[in-house]
Amino acid sequence: MKKLINRPEDVVVEELQGIAYAHGDLVKVHYNPNFIVRADAPIKGKVGVISGGGSGHEPMHGGFVGMGMLDAACPGAVFTSPTPDQMLEATKAVSGGAGVLHIVKNYTGDVMNFEMAADLGGSEGIEVEAVVTNDDVAVQDSLYTAGRRGVGITVLAEKISGAAAEQMRSLKEVADICRKVNAQGRSMGMALTSCIVPHAGKPTFDLPEDEMEIGIGIHGEPGRTRMKLKSADEITEMLMEPVIDDLPFKSGDNALLFVNGMGGTPLIELYVIYRKAYQIAEKHGLKVVRNLVGSYITSLEMAGTSITMLKVDDDLVKLWDAPVKTPGLRWGA
């Protein structure tokens, strides 16, 4: 296992210490229970937006805490749901009296624990709404999921919902925006290599040197199919066509195109993928008006990519363009 770590059981806390040293101007790190919170939280009258999930997907979610995006993020152990007490304490830390939105990726543990935290928050007088993301068109039901998995759209939902909250919109409005983003977004991913969970010390799955897996999950959950390696253009088609087929899209719609790296894939390859994805979108009459290219929702050192398409209207574009100031995503501030 080739990793830049100390003891596997210390990876998450040491990462949090690194984040605290590097980004103390933007965020505070709370230990026991672990969460990362915006340095100026809570903000009176503003809806708090929080998310969380297993570690190993960085910069999601901890790297997205800051002005215009998340108010807090709860990191679990690697690929393991955070606990309800983390989520409850984060909820309380960001509660400014206008309610708190939980953005939850659709994995059984995350959904269950966030529900429990919402109940506990409610009994302490904090109004909580939850939105579960489930944008992965690859498979129905999976190792850790009933229904579809929540993947790339989560990054876009956190940005756009965070911008809506920053405009002091109500909890219902912010939650509706988040639901709309999820409803209008679809994703699919693929892997060239496996990730290695530090505790396990060996690849999550075996993939021969001449094979790839299409439709992989962000924890290495099985995808649709394994096959011999193909060209970047063929791979991009295999991801884009199911995404576009599944979208409530019609020719002439505007879209945000997000080409994501899984952690071990270099940026030069993501632009090769973006090129073809853009051409396919245009061929279908979809106008790509915004984009994101980079490794934002990762699977440790997995080599591979995922593509997310989000149908956008003027309101969503304005919220996307609004200033954001986080360690992982920043513009206009």
Next chain:
Amino acid sequence: MKKLINRPEDVVVEELQGIAYAHGDLVKVHYNPNFIVRADAPIKGKVGVISGGGSGHEPMHGGFVGMGMLDAACPGAVFTSPTPDQMLEATKAVSGGAGVLHIVKNYTGDVMNFEMAADLGGSEGIEVEAVVTNDDVAVQDSLYTAGRRGVGITVLAEKISGAAAEQMRSLKEVADICRKVNAQGRSMGMALTSCIVPHAGKPTFDLPEDEMEIGIGIHGEPGRTRMKLKSADEITEMLMEPVIDDLPFKSGDNALLFVNGMGGTPLIELYVIYRKAYQIAEKHGLKVVRNLVGSYITSLEMAGTSITMLKVDDDLVKLWDAPVKTPGLRWGA
């Protein structure tokens, strides 16, 4: 060879097309000869700042073109110097009458070709100054270098020189700032795995499953030593101590600490490294007042990290903080 590419000979042009599709608001891509230029270049009266080098180090340099950083970047083939005609055309494209600064990493081909381009630019009436970066303390002379290699400091030099040019400082002032950044910066890197050059189709070097290489170059050039894998903390010490020993630093100085990923290393590990690097800097009495954590100067899919320390004064900090708006580095705009 597991890569998301089409034909190896098309990687760079297809990457450039992807960049053109994704970032047409910030940059224009020129083909034959290939260069990426700021969308609003040339800017009358502003010093043009350009850089370039082999592809495979993305986002450097093409991802750093935009307001407050580079005016243009010339990408060569993977790990191959761009040609003088690329550099000359880029120089002409960004010349606003105040001269052009060439920021050149110390590799023999890059230095020779940029010198030729500077001569050609001069004969067309454009005043050119060149600054060669050589911050890598690992080895003296190397596969492609006489003297020390230019590595991580190049990213910081491009940001800081670009900010100085944006303030309409003179060519001499911008070049002096760039020289100062190089003189006050030191770096060292290491690899857990090799990169694979697309044309070669196989790893540049072999590294057994239980070994790493300390002092590696960004093209896989030999480092100081190979040894059994160590912990992240031990590795960080092996990089930080030579960097600090070599710096013209004394206790109480302010520093910018840059922890860079080589392309295949996930962000979670970079924060583990950053944590220890920060602690070592503080132990030496150096105050880390700014930082950068992420994969900014990469070696394709190589897993590994490099650390750069830059001694900063108030002027350098202000230039670092100044707004920048590029695909790869962005804040305040």
